Amino acid sequence: MISSQAQIGENVTFGKGVIIEHDAIIGNNVKIGHYSIIETGTIIGDNCLIGSHVKLGKSTARNANMISNKDEEIFPLTIGNEVIISDHCVLYHSTIINNQVFIGDLASIREQVVVGKNSVIGRQAIIENQTQIGKQVTIQTGSYITANMIIEDEVFIGPCCSTSNDKYMKSGGKNLKGPIIKKGAKLGNHATLLPNITIGEFAIIGAGAIVVKDVNARETIIGVAGKLLDK
């Protein structure tokens, strides 16, 4: 079910049951696995490998209990060259995946995200909307990257880390601000980051640490780093 209004490059191979909606643009030498769905307008570069049961370019839906970012700019999901997107991934519209990115099985990336060149998004990792990820970043399996977060180049985030952006927990969508993780910083597995903190360049956060305030460049933080709330 490939729309006649899609642009398909040379030497593209489709698995069984692939769906390409209208106005999608697919480069040369792309391979798409079985039962994957490429939604309207999605742009895929050359030499990409798309897994099975994948959805690319998903539209947003929400109920009355969820925050809407009405002033977002809408554009197609745009995927560079030599990108690998593994099985069961769900990537939304209005996001940019740069060249040579690898995205593991069962991962999900929301709208208004940029993933820089050669970065790795692990299996089951989730990237929320409006987050910027630099080049050669590693986000390992199962980590949760919140909305409105900045991750600079060469950052390493171990498995099962969790981040947050809403100090007052559902305070109405104002002032959501995720952490900033500066160049080359490393987070051990299962670390927890509070909202609106900065992890300095080449800082090291130990496994299981709870980071509640800024960490200086090249500092090492372990355990429970401080109090959560000012009282």
Next chain:
Amino acid sequence: MISSQAQIGENVTFGKGVIIEHDAIIGNNVKIGHYSIIETGTIIGDNCLIGSHVKLGKSTARNANMISNKDEEIFPLTIGNEVIISDHCVLYHSTIINNQVFIGDLASIREQVVVGKNSVIGRQAIIENQTQIGKQVTIQTGSYITANMIIEDEVFIGPCCSTSNDKYMKSGGKNLKGPIIKKGAKLGNHATLLPNITIGEFAIIGAGAIVVKDVNARETIIGVAGKLLDK
């Protein structure tokens, strides 16, 4: 592959390869994405939006090493009106999803669960069996809600929280009892709840906190709240 013994409402649209098994009942103006599977007897209300690669009304399977709840009442998965169920979700039989609920991508909900009106179940969240979730509850991305748990109205559970119900860890299935989270309580991201505790009304649990005993109404708890085991 739509069973002739299913009841399909007006203005229902099916994606490619949708499977509707016999005795399913689907309301008016429902939209079902590609390659989704609606199992025997499942009931879907009006104006629902079902994603792609979804399974609704799944039967239970287990091996000899898993606990069976043999005295459960069996009935079809029952979904209200204006419910949104996103891509790759798996919902089991004998569960009730009330009106206007939103369920994110890759989430999974077991048997004997009730989700109240207008609640949100985030992406990759997992809800175990025999758990009650009230109205206007938010369970954010990747949180794990154990079996035999009660979550009252307007509770907020941040991303990547974990709950448990078995103090003695595989003690044989007796006395499993998850936490009770009272009305309006809020949990920060990556919080851990021990079995059989009560979080009071409008209590606040900090990010990364480990909660080992009851929390009073309107109390704020941060860090490691106490010892795990009585010795």
Next chain:
Amino acid sequence: MISSQAQIGENVTFGKGVIIEHDAIIGNNVKIGHYSIIETGTIIGDNCLIGSHVKLGKSTARNANMISNKDEEIFPLTIGNEVIISDHCVLYHSTIINNQVFIGDLASIREQVVVGKNSVIGRQAIIENQTQIGKQVTIQTGSYITANMIIEDEVFIGPCCSTSNDKYMKSGGKNLKGPIIKKGAKLGNHATLLPNITIGEFAIIGAGAIVVKDVNARETIIGVAGKLLDK
């Protein structure tokens, strides 16, 4: 789309759109759900139940930023008798799943893994490559089992646990060594294990504990068990 070069046993049932690639070998009385994909050479024993939207025998892909284990022996995914593999699972090549194993929905198992007889891998659990899992082990929902780890018989791992194998975080792939969990040990939910530690026989690790060094047999550990780094 069943290859004429696959060997299919007696009384095998296929859901809609199932894909069986060449040289796959499927035993008797196997049931395969809708839209599942069995890749080249995969071996499935008798009386197995395979869910929908499953991929078995997946090939490995990586980008330039990821470690390759070039000296691994390559062989087909090999699944024993009476194994249950639930919906949306992804299992890689060169792994062995023994008889009566249960694998929950949305789980993923990498290459060079052995899962022993009658063990349970929970929903959304992830097992990395080159890890050995014994008999009658329970790994509950959402737990993350790192590469190069040994889990002995009758171990119980609660939900949402996290393990790691790289003390220096992306130090280049040398000296990766996950924890060893000895026979009958139990981990509470959301526990964190550091690399290269041993949890002794029948030890108990409390919910949310961060375990940074060896734990003796039959010892109980709670809270933050020690410092992460030698300084």
